[in-house]
């Protein structure tokens with residue numbers, strides 16, 4: 092696609108129909124693909140020719156949608172995965188193996204925190220967590236000779252911290268490793284991390300990209316900016332021959348822009364098989380077509396709800412980077428000038444009991460373990476996802492007992508505020 096504005100790419104990116112071809116992305120619901128000779132097929136297996144042979148590795152529908160996400164992020168290559176969890180695991184495991192080390196922001200999605208700190212630890216990959224607000228010196232101090240990647244989230248779920256991407260990229264590059272950014276909450280509509288030096292971007296497409304709570308999915312995009320060959324000894328998987336592909340060296344054969352995603356597809360998708368189904372990719376693409384329109388409304392509703400809550404006497408505090416007094420307001424002005432997302436968190440003055448009572452009174456906002464879709468939903472981590480923790484542990488985890496996380500959907504903001512107002516009316520503080 093030519094260099095269109097992001098709105099045009101949301102609608103038309105990734106796929107251009109042939110003359111007489113289907114206007115909408117075709118769902119190629121086929122596990123396999125037919126070839127006239129074994130020789131032709133062999134070339135595909137050897138990565139000597141381009142084409143499809145088995146949908147566990149690649150499927151045309153998934154590639155069209157991955158291509159749209161690639162265009163939106165401004166990258167050189169992209170792939171879809173079965174979930175956001177798979178995307179983050181693949182992005183890290185593609186360049187880290189047993190004996191390696193990761194530096195990660197401590198303010199990340201709970202599932203990713205578990206993945207890195209528990210499951211990847213079992214694979215012999217260690218992690219050092221740093222505060223998203225750390226200084227350059229503190230970040231530098233977290234590195235070891237075996238560090239292979241730095242990881243963080245543009246806007247963290249659920250803490251809503253905003254990462255100084257440029258600083259994290261600068262320090263990562265000074266140590267010869269890439270910065271991987273999970274851009275799920277911001278989406279490329281509100282932040283394009285490659286512009287600030289990130290090297291790899293991941294997504295849980297389950298959230299705003301799908302946007303309708305309809306299908307689980309993930310994506311990985313490569314900026315093509317990281318020079319693997321310049322750090323040859325750190326990334327042998329990309330810079331030395333792969334015996335499982337007849338001695339191909341990915342960084343040589345597919346270049347700086349193609350090596351990461353080709354290796355991730357050829358090895359990790361082949362061996363772990365966390366593919367997205369063509370049907371899900373089609374649904375994801377319907378979400379992408381309106382992403383720019385929906386994000387603007389999610390942000391408008393989030394801002395209005397945050398402002399209302401901040402002015403309410405029963406509310407102790409509100410976390411939303413769009414509020415002038417917020418801790419992340421200044422950093423958000425730089426990275427998120429057009430808005431952040433629809434997720435707001437806040438504390439009720441009456442503590443845990445008041446939070447529970449408040450949520451019971453809400454009529455529009457449903458109690459759900461989900462965020463970032465068209466319907467407003469809310470969650471009190473202390474009584475649900477984090478209920479095994481003591482009050483002290485909850486504070487340490489950044490989700491104090493009274494905290495409510497509300498994901499503002501696409502409903503009327505007047506209705507959302509009226510619903511919150513009547514629920515607050517009903518609780519005693």
Ligand SMILES: *Cc1c(COP(=O)(O)O)cnc(C)c1O
Nearest residue numbers: 174175176200248275295297308
């Ligand atoms: C939800 C989420 C994930 C995990 O995505 P799934 O699609 O649920 O596997 C990863 N990162 C962030 C920031 C998320 O919000």
